[in-house]
Structures are given as C-alpha cells and as structure tokens.
Amino acid sequence: MALPKRQHSKQRGRKRRTHWKLKVAAFGSCPNCQKPILSHRVCPFCGFYKGQPIVAIKTKEEKKKQP
DSSP states (O other), rough: OOSSSSOOHHHHHHHHHGGGOOOOOOEEEETTOOOEEESSSTTEEEEEEEEEOOOOOOHHHHHHOOO
C-alpha cells in the first residue's frame, strides 16, 4: 500500500474539500397561492398542481372537528 512521504498540511486537505457543498433546492412559487414550493410537486398549502386542484387540504378547524 502506498504511503505519503510527507504529511499533507491541513490547508491542502481543506482546499480539496471546498467543492463538497450541499446544493440549495430550487424553489418555485405556486401559481395559485404564490407560496414557495419544490418544482413538480403538489402544493402542500393549497393542494394545486399545474393550476388544477389535486388534493383537498383540510384547515385547522376541520381537523379539530374530527374525532
């Protein structure tokens, strides 16, 4: 197994790792309620996708009424 002849500095290792970054998720806005959502997903706030209602979202009052 190969071994390094000299110790690598901390700076050299950190320079190598500068590109290990997390990418920020690309958010778009919902065309119905204008809230930020991930693209190609149903809006969790209003339940619309591509301008059409897909999921019926319950309000807090409706959730409280159910046993």
